[in-house]
Amino acid sequence: MKSDLHILARTDDDFVNNMDRCIKILQMERKSGRILGGKIRNGFIEFGIPENLVIVGDLHGDVKSLLLILHEIKYEEFLANENNKLIFLGDYVDRGANSIEILYYIFYLKCKYPGSVVLMRGNHEAPIEFPFPSHDLPLKSIEHFGKEKGEIIYKKFLSLFQLLTLMTIVRNKLLIVHGGLPTITNKDIHKLILDEGQNSKQKSVLEELLWNDPRPIQNAKNWEVSRRVYGKHFGVEITRRWLEMTGTKAVVRSHEPCQGFKINHENMILTLFSCKESYQKFEASYLHVSGQHLFSIGNASDLIPYVKVLDI
Ligand SMILES: [Mn+2]
Numbered sequence: 001m002k003s004d005l006h007i008l009a010r011t012d013d014d015f016v017n018n019m020d021r022c023i024k025i026l027q028m029e030r031k032s033g034r035i036l037g038g039k040i041r042n043g044f045i046e047f048g049i050p051e052n053l054v055i056v057g058d059l060h061g062d063v064k065s066l067l068l069i070l071h072e073i074k075y076e077e078f079l080a081n082e083n084n085k086l087i088f089l090g091d092y093v094d095r096g097a098n099s100i101e102i103l104y105y106i107f108y109l110k111c112k113y114p115g116s117v118v119l120m121r122g123n124h125e126a127p128i129e130f131p132f133p134s135h136d137l138p139l140k141s142i143e144h145f146g147k148e149k150g151e152i153i154y155k156k157f158l159s160l161f162q163l164l165t166l167m168t169i170v171r172n173k174l175l176i177v178h179g180g181l182p183t184i185t186n187k188d189i190h191k192l193i194l195d196e197g198q199n200s201k202q203k204s205v206l207e208e209l210l211w212n213d214p215r216p217i218q219n220a221k222n223w224e225v226s227r228r229v230y231g232k233h234f235g236v237e238i239t240r241r242w243l244e245m246t247g248t249k250a251v252v253r254s255h256e257p258c259q260g261f262k263i264n265h266e267n268m269i270l271t272l273f274s275c276k277e278s279y280q281k282f283e284a285s286y287l288h289v290s291g292q293h294l295f296s297i298g299n300a301s302d303l304i305p306y307v308k309v310l311d312i
Contacts, residue, residue: 012145015104019156022107025114026163036082036115042196043166045118049173049294051083055287057254057272058089058122061096061140065276065284066105068310073288079113086113087168089254090122090178090210093137095278100144103157121164122178123210123230123255128158130207130230166209167193173294175248179255180212183223183234185241207231213256214239214264214271236265243268250300252287260285260309263300270300276312284310 029040038047054073059066078084092106093099110117127135137157142150168176175181182189182205192205211231217224222235239251251269256262260283262271276284289306297303 010104012149015100016153016156018104018107018111019153019160021111023156023160023163025110026119026160029114030163035118037085038171040165041194043121043164044169044194045165045167046169046171047085048171049291050085050170051081051291052078053084053170053287053289053291053294054078054086055176055252055272056086056088057274057284057286058091058257059096059102060091060094060124060275060278061099061102062275062277062284063096063098063101063105064312065274065310066102068312069274069286070105072308075109079109079116082115084116085118086116087118087176088120089176089252089272090120090164091124091254091275092122093140094124094134095136096275097277099137099140118168119164120168120176120178121161121166121210125161125164126206126210129203130211132229166196166206169246169248170294172247173249173297174252175242175246175250176252177209178253179210179231180208180214180234180253181238181242181251182208182212183221183232183238185238185245189245208234211255214251214269236268239265239268249298250303252300252303257282259283261304261307263304267299267301270303270307272307274310276310284312286310 029035033039035045038045056069088106092102106119110119138154141154145153192202196202207230211228212234215233217235222237223232226232254272256271257273257279258271272285272287274284274286285307287306288308
């Protein structure tokens with residue numbers, strides 16, 4: 001596979017420089033309130049329908065999947081067009097062998113094509129707020145960079161993770177999150193997402209965005225506690241309310257391994273998962289759709305023809 005990503009110099013200094021540049025770009029985006037074709041406020045991004053859209057789900061240190069996706073979309077050509085968008089749904093690290101390499105590649109892509117690349121935050125990028133056992137990034141950092149440097153670099157990861165996007169809206173069409181939709185659906189929710197602070201309501205909204213899963217729920221409140229350590233299972237009525245509130249047609253999220261993709265909640269939710277290495281029984285996939293096709297979608301099932309399952 002020919003790709004200039006393979007020939008990137010990867011000294012520790014290169015890595016740190018790239019990460020520092022990436023942090024600056026993310027800070028500048030937030031400060032300016034603008035991202036190419038749209039607006040940004042804290043962890044929330046909204047833009048119009050791009051010329052072409054690619055969405056990549058959980059990677060969990062699986063470099064082979066990432067490079068194959070970048071190869072298939074002809075990423076240099078794709079990203080050179082500033083009207084195209086490439087969105088990563090988060091969970092870059094843990095479980096797989098190459099978390100550090102994945103971070104290197106996504107930092108590189110964000111630095112080189114800042115207006116076209118959106119980096120979202122997964123639950124594996126939120127360790128301080130929600131510590132959990134399968135988080136091997138601290139260990140991987142020390143293995144890769146040595147103890148002293150590794151600990152410093154890991155701290156820097158944490159500050160970068162705080163700048164990742166929590167919710168992306170493709171106007172009139174897609175509502176994009178890593179895990180799921182918060183169970184609070186009153187008017188305050190926008191404020192809670194936009195002004196990510198540290199009060200308990202804001203923290204629980206962050207937790208739900210990163211950890212929630214869609215399920216069939218029978219009870220009146222339309223959610224139940226999650227089988228995971230954090231987050232909730234949310235029901236179809238919560239999804240319906242969110243689509244109404246945001247004026248969108250479909251939710252796209254990741255967070256659960258599946259056979260390439262799955263549809264939940266009466267054709268309102270598409271789940272994509274892009275990691276194969278640590279999930280051999282499942283298939284990896286990504287979404288690649290033109291703006292023209294995106295324009296005509298009415299629900300999540302309409303996106304299925306544009307889901308590409310990886311042949312690995
Ligand atoms: Mn996840």
